[in-house]
Amino acid sequence: MSSTLRCEQFVSDEICLVHCYHRCVRRAFLTGIDELTQKDYTHRREWIRQRLESLASVFGIDVLQYAVLSNHLHVILRNRPDVVKTWSDVEVATRWLRLFPGTRILDVLAEPNEEDVRSAVANPEKIQEYRSRLSDISWFMRSLAEVIARRANAEDECSGCFWDGRFKAKRLLDEAGLLACAMYVDLNVLRANLAATIELSMHTSVFDRIEAAKGAMIESSALDRIPLSREESIARRTKMTLEEQKKARKQTGPRPLVPRDAWLAPLTLDPEVDAFDPQASTNGLRASNRGFLKMNLEDYVKLLQWTAKQKDHPPGSVCRVPESLEPLFTGLGVEPSMWCDLVWNYTKYFGTSRCSGNPKAMIADAERTHKRWSRGQRQAAACFA
Template sequence: MPRPQRCEQFTASDICVVHVTQRCVRRAWLAGVDPVTGQDYSFRKEWIRRRMEALASVFAIDVLTYAIMSNHLHQVLRSRPDVCAQWTDEEVAIRWLRVFPGKRLEEHLAEPSENDVKMLVRNRERIQLIRSRLSDISWFMRALAEPIARIANRQDECTGRFWEGRFKAQRIVDEAGLLACSMYVDLNPVRAAMAASPEGTPHTSAYDRAKSRSGEEIPSTAFDLKPVDTEEAGRKARETPIDELRKQRKQKLRSPTGKRVLRDAWLSPIRIKPDKLSNDAEVHTEGVRSSDRGFLNVDWEMYWELLCWTANQRVDGVASKIPQALSSLLSQVGVDTSMWRDLVWHWPKYFGKSSCVGSPDSMKAHAKEAGRHHHRGQSLAATCFS
């Protein structure tokens, strides 16, 4: 069965949750120690995290979970066209110009001015197209992957492909699949024997959330969503030496707003608020993420307990008894408790070749909506769900 086209998996006009994987080409090491040359590229993990944080502040995309590995990265993303629909044309314009400033002689120095925003707003067709792109996962991944590839190639003094190809996407169609996929992503470094527990896995969403509970803050890389004054921008460009402009621009890129935020402020909250209506966009107003909507009917404390318990089940066939509270949680979402450990630790076995993630009934229903008979891996995944 051929892999479905992207338009069959998700569209920018629908709210959907997608697990995406982006892998480096051949021996190009994204953020680890190259086993051949011995060179350490671990510092690049922070490049990725900071870029994701910046993009989360302008796109109508919720970052639910992520993990940055040595030569690939995982993300669970949720498109939010309902949030984007709440933004004014001016907000859409400044968000777009922050990421794609357009053709300029010194593009890396340019900041969107009030005049740039007004000119873009006047183009109604262009604004409508941009609005759809700001809730498109494909455009989010493009804005993430291209700058990283350019910087890495410049640093390695080479040209050509840095990424293996387009990202791999899996549509997540129910809460059971979302809980299992989130755990799989957060535990990737543990599964790869890079850490003994989630506490020792920097550059994962679980680590960020855990550190935030102790109050750890970081300089925010969220874009400044205010255009600069046109006259002031022109005066600065005329009177300031180009080297000084480059220096100022570089300093501002480290923290565009100058604010400090909790380490997980840019990530989507875990818990869905029970008092919110299902059609409430819950638009975020502090400029670090698109919305305040959670994605699981689970508190952070319960999520963390299940994550740590699962991380400790390293030996195949030898799993300790799961606590009653965690067993009840898995039963509520429809996962077979006895198969939970195997589902998370051997995720590629069950869903590695599937374009859809979820319980068998949900996968079957989604396949029917997409005009397909079934999804690959559907029958094998049935062994893990009650």
């Protein structure tokens, strides 16, 4: 079978859910402890979480789930071209120039100013290009990976590739595929023995959601989307030292406190909201307020905790689901007895596939991309009713 093109998996003008995966190269450690040098890179986990939070405040892309491990990371994204369409040309230009101003002051990116924004708005073709990129998952992952690679290389005092090629992507086709992948991502820290329970698995989406439900707050890492005036821009570009310019890029004073999961997409879908309503967020922390699962956080955590306890369950064996959890499988089409096998052996079923979901959905996706079949559809059939 020929390799799958990115344009066959997702495009910027179509809403879709994608599981993205990125691994380090050259025995590099993303966040773990190097066994040879005993150097601790754990602090880089917060780099990634903050960068994801910053990008969520600018892009028209929802961050659904994430997990940061020793040498790789997982993130589930949903692009939102419908939300980007609600933005004015000025807002599109401001958001894009905040990430890619196109100008540097020594080694620091310049802040976008009002003149830059007006110049971009005067070019409809450029605005259309920016609008498309702001809902493009490839541009989101590029904006994440490049900044982390630069910071890691600077800290390691080296140059060259930090990531093992481009990120890997898998399209999630239905609720069953999404739920299985979401739990696979949240349980990755337990799989790697980096935490004993999901309540202790820091730098995962489930940890953030549980802590937020308890009232935990963090300093916001959302990017400021207000362009500088011409006078402020000139002053910063001509009169400040490098250290002053770096300091000026940071928000003055303490950052506002927000719930720990405020930048993540809500977990629960609201059945009363019109499916065509973009539910664009107005708090400046994320793209939209649309959920992604037909269950609340309490039920999700309950199912995740029970699934976590089955970590050492023999692969392929039947795992009896408690009666209290069986209603959660309604409408998924998944055999409850095979749920643990599907989650804990997720890569066995979908590791080489370009998509994840019910076998019927995988067949339909193959037809969409003019393929005869999708890898993994026969193995996955054993887990679906």
